[in-house]
Amino acid sequence: MVADPAVAAAVADAHRREWAFVLAATVRVTRDLDLAEECVQDAYARALTAWADGGIPNRPGAWLTTTARRRALDLQRRAATQERKLPLLVSDSRGAPPSREPEAHAVEDDRLRLIFTCCHPALSIEAQVALTLRLLCGLTTAEVASAFLVSEPTMAARITRAKHKIANARIPYRVPPAAELPSRVGAVVSVVHLLYTTGHTAPAGANLVRRDLVERALDISRMLRALLPENPDVAGLLALILLNDARRATRVDDEGELLLLADQDRSRWDRDAIAEGIALVQEALTRRPPSRYALMAAIAAVHAEAPTWDDTDWVEVVALYDVLLSLWPSPVVALNRAVAVGFADGPGVGLAALDALVDEPQLAGYPYLAAARADFLQRLDRRAEARDAYATALDLTQNSRERAFLLRRLDELV
């Protein structure tokens, strides 16, 4: 049978938009992640034929949830006497009869339950990221493995181990109490941010950007924003992703080679994304102390608002980095601040700020320190030292687009 293209597109769209909604609502009935995943996959498969015969439902998410829940209850009834592999998840809704029609309000809570379970601090950060992609975005294990450049069996083992811990250590399927919420949301936001940065500049490989990961990070950030509209970290994260991603069309040239901010065609930046991002930054920065994501987004906003590279308000950028560094001291933030200082006060001052960081153990394997030193040395016409610094940066860089960029800069000095 050839699938109807309109139905196939509707199912794919529902997969992208509703997976977390459907899975989260099904997990609350099954209290078993594996069974719920199996039933949700089955519901999507059934949708292909059911929607071709009966038409695409008005609320695809509700149709899929009802179908998945019915299948789960059916399987659980049949398997009632069999040995269970893992204990049931601990949930605060135990004993409450599952409603027949998933109501909007309850389902929103369910998605939050799923998010907080995936991003529980008792799981390793690698496991949190893998579960988020697998359970919240509905990626297959093979897709998650390829996103993080590990083998499929390795990723499968990582996901199985995490699910095993959730069930056996009784990590609850629940929204944390208000007192714990800020720190738990912080953990969720850092997982999504890691997902985004991994996609924004892929650590290795042929492409600079892993578009799929960036899209997923943006989707989850929008979901979080809808679910936690009051949270400044969430607003800051969404703003940061929107403002950086607004430059997606110009970060590489037609050959896929890296283009610096200074050389990008600003007329091709996504003005809608920039406007949305700036509004979110302004909202998030009214909170005290400011969220670190909001501050990073504010720095991106300064760049987004400058009509040309030469118009960049570097004094404002340095001032924002000063606040960021005072609240969240980190060698990487200090490095970015030093670069901004170089543009605000001249390459000599910037180089001195960078040189103060060369003994930072956290920056030992970090190619951007050497690359930034090389750039300032080149501007100061200290060519031999600039060549050495580019060579150091090359030794530390595995992304082939970034390597090509550094090689071009090195060639200019030979």
Add this chain to the structure above:
Amino acid sequence: MAKYLVLIYHDEAQWVEPSPEVEAGFQGHMAFNAANGPKILGGEALQPTTTATSIRRDDDGSHMVTDGPFVETKEAVGGYYLLEAEDLDEAIALAKQVPAPWGGVEVRPVRVFG
């Protein structure tokens, strides 16, 4: 409800001599017990690893008895609590209250057979 074992790891050299910190540690355990009585199923402090004896079974079925802890580490298990908690979040919240001034604690769910 589930059971969790909280293993208290510390640098036991710190506990040898009486000191204000050691006294504060005892007070802390008494306060923890007073505050969480019904949740605490058991718990003891252990003599230092200098008193430990390890027994390994050899391939031929005989036992080799040696002086010292099973694994030599700077931070050794110095005591434990057996707790009852609804889920890991509750167990972590309780474990955070366990005094461990020269180390930390490890929370392990108790395995249920059957």
